Amino acid sequence: MNQPAAATSVTSDLLSRLQAMLGERVSAGHSLREQHGRGESWHAPQLPDLVCFPHSSDEVAAVVRVCAETGTAVIPFGSGTSLEAQVQALRGGVCIDLSQMNEVIEVNAEDMDCRVQAGVTRRQLNQYLRDTGLFFPIDPGADASLGGMTATRASGTNAVRYGTMRENVLGLTVVTASGDIIRTGTRARKSAAGYDLTRLFVGSEGTLGVITEVHLRLYGLTEAISAAIVNFPDIRSAAEATIQTIQMAIPVARIELLDSTYMRAINAYSKTDYPERDTLFLEFHGTQAGVAEQVAMFAEIARDFGGGDFQWADQESERQQLWRARHDAYYAGLAVKPGSRGYVTDVCVPISRLADCIAETQQDIAESNLFAPIVGHVGDGNFHSTVFVDPDDDDMMARVLEYDRRLVRRALDMGGTCTGEHGIGMGKLKHMRAEHGDGAVAVMQGIKQALDPQDIMNPGKVVDC
């Protein structure tokens, strides 16, 4: 669909109506629209007509009601770190930037839960919690907003132990497509009361409603933490060591794979001198005795697969440096190919198939002549091969798309998914039918049509209507 020009008469009517409610917190300024027309991926930007900054669920509801009346698209925006064109305004419309809804509403320390506005970021929350002995573990790398993380069912490095947003969201406040405010879930640990609306909105990427508040599960800070990196003779050995760790149910908090290409890029970017081999980054949480037990069990597994050269990081500053290096991988890759953009793949397979999937993918990368280093939340069976691309190079993009199609096919054939954590957005729409089948996609379409009959909520994402 074409990008409608901003500041048409329809838009200026809309602008006036929203200004009457929000004053200066709505704008049609070009640079603001540009900032809101893309995430962090290679996808071309698509600008909204207007950007607004509500402060409450009531204000979001008022904005959505105006959009519903006028048939205008609504695109929720958290921190703009999505990777599958989740925030691109395919039909223009109103971008609802939730970053000013950044209040931690309540922390129930004795029940280990909290309620936050959707714009609170995960670092802000953990900063807020620092004197309570509690923390929120989900860490997708970027300092994403908790609303955005909920909307994309994010996970990241700690998910192998603590689960994803699916397991850690207890309830939500959502503004529906008609501008009603609903609450889902309860503060109880479980409930069998009706349809699981919470889990339906988690991962719905703004297509069923705007998430304005999130009720989250928290965890007690662990008594002992130990982190380490260890390298392996080849990527299959690193993956096999991971498989064994999971199969033995060692409760690792993080187990992350970076291939030798990424390790080289990181050394260059971060001025570190890690061995440039296929490497696992690990973290263990527990009591002193528990961590020691986990470490001993893992060390034995690593030895069996030729792992050597453990580098331990027991002090917090050392750990931060280690995980900084891990999180900088993407930027380190970009630095190897200046001016490129990351085409990020995100398959997730049953743990037993992880080594096969990674090894076959590595061979495919070599044969496709792509620069696509591999990084993975391997404890979950999830890995990314980030292809650093020039989106204007048609020949390269054709090879990338073919490579991506084969990678997803490989993962699906192994019982996996096209996306472990980034979501569908616009970028992975093409894989939905292959993964779910026509029948399940039809059910999703039915839900979308029931909850958003005008197709105004982040249109063109997740399901094709």
Added chain:
Amino acid sequence: MNQPAAATSVTSDLLSRLQAMLGERVSAGHSLREQHGRGESWHAPQLPDLVCFPHSSDEVAAVVRVCAETGTAVIPFGSGTSLEAQVQALRGGVCIDLSQMNEVIEVNAEDMDCRVQAGVTRRQLNQYLRDTGLFFPIDPGADASLGGMTATRASGTNAVRYGTMRENVLGLTVVTASGDIIRTGTRARKSAAGYDLTRLFVGSEGTLGVITEVHLRLYGLTEAISAAIVNFPDIRSAAEATIQTIQMAIPVARIELLDSTYMRAINAYSKTDYPERDTLFLEFHGTQAGVAEQVAMFAEIARDFGGGDFQWADQESERQQLWRARHDAYYAGLAVKPGSRGYVTDVCVPISRLADCIAETQQDIAESNLFAPIVGHVGDGNFHSTVFVDPDDDDMMARVLEYDRRLVRRALDMGGTCTGEHGIGMGKLKHMRAEHGDGAVAVMQGIKQALDPQDIMNPGKVVDC
């Protein structure tokens, strides 16, 4: 709504059509219909017109297509152990008994998952798994079918450590209201690919489709298991000890409360001689060292709250006896009031409010002059006060309904839910708006109408349409 008479001309047409597909595996016999017209609760039976026994998803789909054509209600039936009138055929129709779909389709030991037909019961599955080193932990007491447990989002005694069906169902095969067969979920540990249909069908109680196959997460048998009972001076102390155990994140596998009334009933029923005081039943899973650590931590907490007289059960036979006593509580209660039926309440509250909720409820029971002993999955904040009633005693039923209304109001005011694990069925429909609000109920109705526009799937349950 009135119960339509069976064997009308419509029914005999339907019978002929289903017989053409299923032969003798469909029947309009009265005793069979009677067996299928009720679960285990006090609710009056409502008989289906026909009962059929399909052997495959294809056969279920064929039956549903005939029902869709003729506007006939479809009621899925597992093992008939539901407690909120989930299987009552409010509009007659066809009961689909899934008990002959009892094949374990695959066990993937290395990924710790399995796929079963919906009629497989949890005991059958664990029996099947006994040589694999794996087990399926969810234990609602009754030997329920895994399809039924999925449909009601069941949990039970092990949920405090292993989660509920929500956390342990990886994917489903479902026959939709139009008779299509869809698959949801993948074998990967996580996915961000579109709407979470798996979690939508888990807990939908047959109102959105018929679950025909379930993909389940399994767990490795634990190295060490230790079980114990310990009694307390009063019910509040037992609840406070539970709260502290959960707040300290001791990973107990089971922590169950039985009040002194139930302990008396159990001694009479099971010929045991447990102290007739408010009692916790516990089980600890882990490594030898891990279990010892958990036991030591819990023992200290119990001491702080006046707990005494630990009785340990380390041998499997002793443990089975102990849990048999726990699971017989309901029947022990019935034996105290011969001829009565159990009106089972099922609130679940945030753990910090558990002691208050139980203590206030106990007082309410006394003031209401009811025989309603308390048993609870207290580690989840979930407890049942089973009111043993004579459904024909209008005065008593009026008092029970008032008591139930106050109990649910109390739980909701504390941030909890009207049902932790039994589901809504017909019995708890009246609490849905109080718990979720009109807006969320409207969203549920929208989903129901989208997925079942004729309202043939277990009509009259979960949502009022």
